[in-house]
Amino acid sequence: MIENFLAGSAALFGDPFTIGIFVFGVIGGMLFGAIPGVSMLTLPPSCSPSQQRLNPRKA
Amino acid sequence: MLFAVIYCTGTYGGAITAILFNIPGSAENAPTAFDGYPMTQNGQSGKAVGAAVLCSAIGGIASSLVMMAATEPLANWAIRNIGPPEIFALVFFGLAVASSIGARTIWKGWMSVLIGLLIATVGQDPVGGINRYNFGMVDLAAGIAFVPAILGFFAVSEIFVQAEKKASGKYKAPKVSMTFPSWLELWMHKVAVLRSIIVGFLCGILPGIGATLAAFMSYGEAVRWSKTPEEFGKGKLEGVISAETANNAATGAAMIPLLALGLPGGALTAMMVAVFQMHDLQPGPLVFMLSPDLIWIVFAAMFYANLSILVIGLVETKTILNLLKIPFQFLAPLILMLATTGAYIGRGLVLDVIVMFLAGIFGYLLRRSGFSIPGIVLGLILGKIGEQNFAQGMQMVHYDLGTYFSRPICAFLIAAGVLTLATSLYRAFKSTKASA
Numbered sequence: 323m324i325e326n327f328l329a330g331s332a333a334l335f336g337d338p339f340t341i342g343i344f345v346f347g348v349i350g351g352m353l354f355g356a357i358p359g360v361s362m363l364t365l366p367p368s369c370s371p372s373q374q375r376l377n378p379r380k381a
Numbered sequence: 382m383l384f385a386v387i388y389c390t391g392t393y394g395g396a397i398t399a400i401l402f403n404i405p406g407s408a409e410n411a412p413t414a415f416d417g418y419p420m421t422q423n424g425q426s427g428k429a430v431g432a433a434v435l436c437s438a439i440g441g442i443a444s445s446l447v448m449m450a451a452t453e454p455l456a457n458w459a460i461r462n463i464g465p466p467e468i469f470a471l472v473f474f475g476l477a478v479a480s481s482i483g484a485r486t487i488w489k490g491w492m493s494v495l496i497g498l499l500i501a502t503v504g505q506d507p508v509g510g511i512n513r514y515n516f517g518m519v520d521l522a523a524g525i526a527f528v529p530a531i532l533g534f535f536a537v538s539e540i541f542v543q544a545e546k547k548a549s550g551k552y553k554a555p556k557v558s559m560t561f562p563s564w565l566e567l568w569m570h571k572v573a574v575l576r577s578i579i580v581g582f583l584c585g586i587l588p589g590i591g592a593t594l595a596a597f598m599s600y601g602e603a604v605r606w607s608k609t610p611e612e613f614g615k616g617k618l619e620g621v622i623s624a625e626t627a628n629n630a631a632t633g634a635a636m637i638p639l640l641a642l643g644l645p646g647g648a649l650t651a652m653m654v655a656v657f658q659m660h661d662l663q664p665g666p667l668v669f670m671l672s673p674d675l676i677w678i679v680f681a682a683m684f685y686a687n688l689s690i691l692v693i694g695l696v697e698t699k700t701i702l703n704l705l706k707i708p709f710q711f712l713a714p715l716i717l718m719l720a721t722t723g724a725y726i727g728r729g730l731v732l733d734v735i736v737m738f739l740a741g742i743f744g745y746l747l748r749r750s751g752f753s754i755p756g757i758v759l760g761l762i763l764g765k766i767g768e769q770n771f772a773q774g775m776q777m778v779h780y781d782l783g784t785y786f787s788r789p790i791c792a793f794l795i796a797a798g799v800l801t802l803a804t805s806l807y808r809a810f811k812s813t814k815a816s817a
Contacts, residue, residue: 323449327684334681347384349390351389351686353394355390355407356394
């Protein structure tokens with residue numbers, strides 16, 4: 323399990339673009355989660371078009 | 382990966398507005414407001430927000446670790462043993478506990494839950510599709526949406542209460558406190574944190590339940606196990622800790638049925654299925670064999686996202702607390718504007734704005750009379766889930782109600798619910814006798 327987790331972590335932080343997506347998700351989730359009525363559910367659909375272009379790991 | 386990260390941090394995000402302004406960002410943060418907002422009024426906003434940050438991170442990290450270790454066996458157990466009858470029984474138990482939260486008397490607590498259940502019946506019934514209490518309005522056929530109702534009962538009614546105090550000269554601006562809970566205080570709540578992780582995880586693993594029920598159940602359990610249940614709803618740190626630990630603990634658990642069996646547990650996990658399919662992948666047992674690297678990136682991302690809550694939360698909290706320094710005459714219209722936008726934006730219906738204001742007026746009057754707003758909101762949210770699962774369960778057992786009691790988990794939960802009601806009734810009679 324630990325090796326798999328480390329491999330996952332390496333893949334996550336090994337690429338600046340993936341780090342950027344991670345940071346976007348963290349901040350976007352917090353902001354959208356805090357706005358009443360908007361909620362975190364609004365953010366993923368607005369990202370959907372770009373999801374198609376990303377590779378499955380990043381999406 | 383992106384959606385999994387949004388799921389973790391978004392669940393925490395709503396806690397801040399719930400604590401500072403009594404406006405839960407989403408339904409799963411509503412129980413956080415029950416005690417978080419009274420803490421703000423008592424000048425303990427820093428403590429409440431700090432506890433929310435720490436406990437969200439602890440709940441999320443613990444849940445991520447269990448998710449990594451036990452996705453497959455836990456999913457198999459839950460899917461084999463938990464069905465609609467068990468979920469209905471869980472809701473019944475949750476409602477029984479909810480009746481003792483925040484009301485002036487036990488009868489008003491029960492009435493509050495019943496009012497919530499009554500509001501939950503508006504719209505089409507889940508079996509026959511018959512319209513109930515929609516008065517011929519098409520928009521009401523879909524029922525009362527949670528978000529406008531929650532915003533009305535919490536935010537709008539709170540503004541009315543504060544405005545009344547302002548008009549009568551009794552208004553006191555909330556004190557801004559930057560004091561975080563001490564490690565000793567958190568250590569004293571270790572049992573609550575552990576219990577909330579377990580409750581949140583077990584609720585999160587059940588498809589269709591997720592973080593909302595997890596937060597409500599955990600809060601209810603905190604009340605049930607407390608030696609001073611009457612202090613809940615008045616600014617008890619344990620209330621914030623229980624709700625926030627559980628809703629984040631549910632996020633990791635919700636990934637288990639999704640990844641192990643391909644069953645989405647809620648709206649956001651359903652969107653994740655769409656992303657998998659977009660890339661010609663099908664979540665389920667095969668994905669562990671075909672794309673293990675992909676699964677472990679998601680697991681790692683969720684772990685680090687929960688860790689980020691701790692880091693970013695602690696850094697930004699002190700800035701956010703300064704929002705409390707805004708004078709009421711500016712803050713109240715701002716909150717109303719935000720709440721109105723929030724109510725409208727969900728379905729794009731003016732009806733939802735009207736519902737929000739009616740809930741606000743209704744909530745204000747009920748609060749004055751000693752009814753419990755958390756009880757009403759619990760009745761509304763759990764009522765819908767409970768009715769749907771009861772209907773599905775009855776179809777499953779061919780309308781033989783006795784079968785419910787032959788299922789061990791279901792029978793245990795129903796018995797626990799009845800026992801809770803009986804205990805609260807006994808306490809009420811005892812205190813009436815003592816005061817007479």
